[in-house]
Amino acid sequence: MTITAQMVKELRDKSGAGMMDCKKALAETNGDMEAAVDWLRAKGISKADKKSSRTAAEGLIGVASEGAKAVVVEVNSETDFVARNDKFQELVAGVAKVALTTDGAVEAVSAADYPASGKTVEDTIRDAVATIGENMTLRRSALLSVDDGVVATYVHNAVTADLGKLGVLVALQSTGDKDALNTIGRQVAMHVAATNPLALTSDDVDPAVADREKQIFIEQARESGKPENIIEKMVEGRMRKFYEEVALLSQAFVINPDQTVGEAVKAAEAEVGAPIKVTAFVRFALGEGVEREESDFAAEVAAAAKG
CATH class of the missing domain: 1.10.8.10 (Ubiquitin-associated (UBA) domain)
Known part of the structure; x- marks a missing residue:
């Protein structure tokens, strides 16, 4: 037919x-x-x-690395209970490993073969939805790589190796000792987890974000009643501080606040045995930006009681 x-x-x-x-x-x-x-x-x-219409804002962040590249993925579920399920954890770890074989784009990861099932990642997740009984989605993924060096990884609130609620990648380009390089890279990744910088350097900060901050500073300064030339200097000073606080390399290093992150990386060159350049970072926090469905449990019970 x-x-x-x-x-x-x-x-x-x-x-x-x-x-x-x-x-x-x-x-x-x-x-x-x-x-x-x-x-x-x-x-x-x-x-x-x-x-698939249910909000999936729980789940796990997974990381995986191989040689001079690493990936971070976010696989969401509806409840934290499922995130503690061994099968779900196995699935997220598997998705991260598969992501290493792609360019890191979520579309490429979804379409890639998942060896354990013989299906695509997308179909494997859908099968897990039917088996476990909750909506699950591969929300996002990212890959960082360097020609020579390491991509350090860090997982905060880890439930098991390389799986947790927050994952960070930091790419360091260097010809130096890889173990020593990975040590400073992991420290920087921990810093990124703690401070959530907006960009690598002040030049990388989104101009729209910087302009919004500047307008706020201008309004605040004008309320002081000072002349425009004084206001201009006040705003310049506040913007310098703003850039220092949001750009990774100029932030005070959480492990040693007497140094900036950039200075700490420079100091590590002696142990690494070669210059180090931080080329990029990625930070995934579970569920950030997802609008979660809010329910009024008392109202639900009252409605059920009324039939």
């Missing part, structure tokens, strides 16, 4: 499953619409896609 586009659309509307899954279901059931719905349900596909 010929499976038409209209049939696929009708099944997709009924089940909420993906187009290719609907086409396969219709082919497997010789075009019988109700049988195709049952086929999707039996495979857990329809069930999984119905859960």
Whole structure:
């Protein structure tokens, strides 16, 4: 029997499953619409896609490294309970390892093969949704690499090796000793976890963000009633301090506040045995920027009591 586009659309509307899954279901059931719905349900596909509308803001951050490159991924779940599940942890660790074989873009990671399942990462996660019973998503991923050097990793609030609630990568370019390089890199990664810098240097700060801060400083200075030329100098001073506080290399190093991060990296060159250049960093905190669904439990109970 010929499976038409209209049939696929009708099944997709009924089940909420993906187009290719609907086409396969219709082919497997010789075009019988109700049988195709049952086929999707039996495979857990329809069930999984119905859960995809739920907010997934819990989960885990995973990191993985190999040679002069490393990745960080965020896989979300609906509840922290699932994040403590061994199977979920295994899944996130596996996704991070797969991400190392890609360019780090979330689309590339989703489409990559997941060796343990013989399917793509996207399909493997969807299968896990049906099995575990919660919505899960690969929300984002990033890869850093250097020609020579290390990409240091750090996971804060780790639940197990390389998995936790916050993950950081720091890329250091250097021909020096890799172990010593990794030591200073991990310290800088811990600093990034603690301070959440906006950029590597002041030149890298988003101009729109800097301008917004400047306008706030101008308004604050004008309220003092001082002349415009004095206000200008006040704002210049505050902007210098702003850049120092948000740019990684100019921040006071949390491990030794008497040094900036840039100075600490420079001092580490003696032990590394070569110049060091911090080229990039990435910081993923679990669920940041996700709008979580807020529920009023008391109201839910009251509504249930009323029938």
